[in-house]
Amino acid sequence: MDNPLEAEARSPPPKLTDALRPLPSLPTEIMQRIIQLALPRLSFNTFRERYSLLLALSRVNKRWGALAQEELLRHVRLRTKHAAEVLLKTQSTRDAPPLPTKSLRLLVRSAGDKLERVEVSQVEALVAVSPKLEVLQVVAAAERLEDLALDYVTFTPALSNSPLVGIHLRSLTLSFKHSTEIASILISARLPQLEALHLLD
Structure with a gap:
């Protein structure tokens, strides 16, 4: 009786094309869950880390990029007027889908604030284009x-x-x-x- 290890050793090596065959694709729901579990717990202080991780995940391929962007838009933090303008520009066309944003955290301009913080009118516009919004956090220094x-x-x-x-x-x-x-x-x-x-x- 032949030793199975010896028989395997005598078999020809696998073709290079077999080794490069892509792995089967995961279902979208599982990929979304992997992304969500990779991110730190949501808070005002973890947004920079979340952004960096989502940026890295978006470079895997187009599918991962689309899922990472969707997650990025699900929880949004805006610190400046310019950032709010950029986000609102994506909604300026008639065919633009509503934002999938569930939570929105904003640093709003207050009297005497010299920094270009988010304007109150921008807050109203963002709420209007975010039908799934559940959490709105507005931070302003108003002494x-x-x-x-x-x-x-x-x-x-x-x-x-x-x-x-x-x-x-x-x-x-x-x-x-x-x-x-x-x-x-x-x-x-x-x-x-x-x-x-x-x-x-």
Whole structure:
């Protein structure tokens, strides 16, 4: 009886064309999942890392590039007016599909800000072309703000560490999506000048 290892050793080597045969393609859903698992957890501080990884993945081939671009547009962070203009230009044609954006994080220009931050009108335009939008985070340095109204509020920091801080704020109106734990948010708030508080459920 022949030794199978010896028989394999005597067989001719595989053709070069067999070695270069491409691997079967993965289903799109699995490729999307691989991309999502490769990315760091979504936060304002990880966008640069996410962008670098998606840029590297987009260079694999056209299919990976399309999936990486789709993921890039799913969660968007804009720090400048120019970046917002570029994104809005992609929507300027009549046939342009709506943005697949689910979360939008923006640094918005405030009074006295010398940097070319995102304009409020651009925020409105971006929301209008993003029908799948679920999360909108707007960050602005507004030290002299005295009157603030927020609709459909969901606070993402720990409830024991309230994000409500305003040295000069005198009037605050909050419309809550979920009215639970309002008291714990307000107890840790730092609003020394507050005169009027309106809570809407």
